Amino acid sequence: MKKDTPFCWTEKHEKAFQRLKTQPTNAPILALPNFSKKFELECDASGIGIGVVLLQGGHPIAYFCEKLHGAVLNYPTYEKELCAFVRALQNWKHYLVSK
Secondary structure, eight states, X not given: OOTTSOOOOOHHHHHHHHHHHHGGGSOOOOOOOOTTXXXXXXXXXXXXXXXXEEEETTEEEEEEEEEOOGGGGGSOXXXXXXXXXXXXXXXXXXXXXTO
């Protein structure tokens, strides 16, 4: 991006650009739950939010994310992840109560 540097757009750049354009328009495919199998939860927390994925056999069933506010913002990371776990249990208790 300097003044005297030529701009070079190669096939590699074009493929990456086309892939970037299609990714936001394709929704992730969620699987239907099978209540005879076990469910898995993957929790994550950052400085401002929490996120949880409900999985079954490695396939996502549902997603949940929430922005943190109030005193929870001051919690250490491991307590934020515990908060994410508790919120996931509250949110998906109808899936998890049988397992």
